[in-house]
Amino acid sequence: MTAQPQGGVLRWFLSGRWQASLSIAVLFSLAGLVPFLAAPLFLNCVALVALVTIQAGRKESLEVLVIAGIASMLFTFNPWFGVIFALVAWLPGRLLGEGLHWDTQWSGVVWVLIGLSLLILVLMLWVVPLGAGPDFWQTQMTQMLKPLAKEISKVQMAAVLRMAPLLPGIMAAGLVLLWTLAALLASRWYERYQGLDRPQRVYGSLELPGMLIWLVVATLLGISLLHGALAWPLQNLALLVGTWYLLQGLSFVHLWFAAKGWPTIALLGLYIALILLSQLLLVLSVLGILDRVFHLRQRLLRPRS
Numbered sequence: 001m002t003a004q005p006q007g008g009v010l011r012w013f014l015s016g017r018w019q020a021s022l023s024i025a026v027l028f029s030l031a032g033l034v035p036f037l038a039a040p041l042f043l044n045c046v047a048l049v050a051l052v053t054i055q056a057g058r059k060e061s062l063e064v065l066v067i068a069g070i071a072s073m074l075f076t077f078n079p080w081f082g083v084i085f086a087l088v089a090w091l092p093g094r095l096l097g098e099g100l101h102w103d104t105q106w107s108g109v110v111w112v113l114i115g116l117s118l119l120i121l122v123l124m125l126w127v128v129p130l131g132a133g134p135d136f137w138q139t140q141m142t143q144m145l146k147p148l149a150k151e152i153s154k155v156q157m158a159a160v161l162r163m164a165p166l167l168p169g170i171m172a173a174g175l176v177l178l179w180t181l182a183a184l185l186a187s188r189w190y191e192r193y194q195g196l197d198r199p200q201r202v203y204g205s206l207e208l209p210g211m212l213i214w215l216v217v218a219t220l221l222g223i224s225l226l227h228g229a230l231a232w233p234l235q236n237l238a239l240l241v242g243t244w245y246l247l248q249g250l251s252f253v254h255l256w257f258a259a260k261g262w263p264t265i266a267l268l269g270l271y272i273a274l275i276l277l278s279q280l281l282l283v284l285s286v287l288g289i290l291d292r293v294f295h296l297r298q299r300l301l302r303p304r305s
Contacts (some may be wrong), residue, residue, distance in 0.1 A: 009191045013051075014055055017060055021068040022265070027042075028041070033076065043178055043181055048093070049090050049097065050186035052064050053098060068177060092112075092179055093186075095112045096112055097186065099112040100187055106201065106203075106205060106206040107207075109183045110206065110207075110209070116179065117244075118172075121240055125232075131231055132227055133232065138161055141161055164300065168236045176244065180247060204255035206251040208248060208288070213292055216289060222234040223238060246285045248287075249286070249288030251268065252288065252296060253267075254267070255297055255301075259301065
């Protein structure tokens with residue numbers, strides 16, 4: 001989605017509730033009908049709802065909920081699409097918009113990310129499985145892999161099934177990353193609409209609350225002491241908490257690159273490396289913890305005598 005200061009697509013999008021609502025409804029409907037484009041389309045839906053909340057206000061955001069929800073039902077001929085839109089696109093977008101509106105930096109968004117992801121994790125751990133525990137997710141994964149049984153080896157099948165109990169944490173972590181991107185998009189679009197060429201809310205300023213480090217300690221301690229079904233929720237929580245600190249680690253890296261004056265292409269290279277070498281995600285999560293515990297960013301920005 002392109003934008004020009006004080007004009008362009010953003011100006012048209014925000015010029016009326018119908019333009020905004022129908023645009024969001026089209027994107028959300030396409031996300032449901034075209035699976036391979038679902039992630040980017042859904043990302044834009046959430047970001048646009050957040051943008052409406054920041055720029056137009058809470059009342060207009062509610063109007064978008066009604067109009068886009070009904071339009072999604074009509075576009076897909078499925079009444080459930082309106083309900084799904086309200087829960088998975090509008091609600092996160094509205095809360096992210098509130099978080100962006102609440103604070104000029106990222107503290108509001110951070111608390112929204114933490115709250116929403118914990119809610120998703122609780123739903124995936126206990127509500128969706130109806131108390132069946134990790135066996136539910138292993139059964140679901142087995143059903144999903146049945147069509148591929150002839151194409152993958154037994155060793156690969158066993159490895160995937162061992163990871164199945166961690167699906168709640170993986171899904172919550174994935175949504176955290178998607179919501180973070182949506183907040184970044186909404187923030188930048190809002191600044192473009194305001195005519196600001198340079199970002200005022202930079203990602204390098206994102207920091208997690210200091211008290212969260214005790215959740216890290218408690219989670220790791222619980223995993224080391226508990227076993228079996230008792231450790232299962234904590235293992236999933238560890239994945240989610242690790243993702244939060246991944247955001248902190250990436251924020252520190254952004255700040256480091258800016259402080260050193262390194263070119264943007266170097267930062268792009270880092271993200272390519274993260275895609276190719278997923279082990280670096282753990283390194284960045286640890287970096288995020290170290291940054292929060294030892295205040296690395298304050299040391300980085302401290303003027304040299």
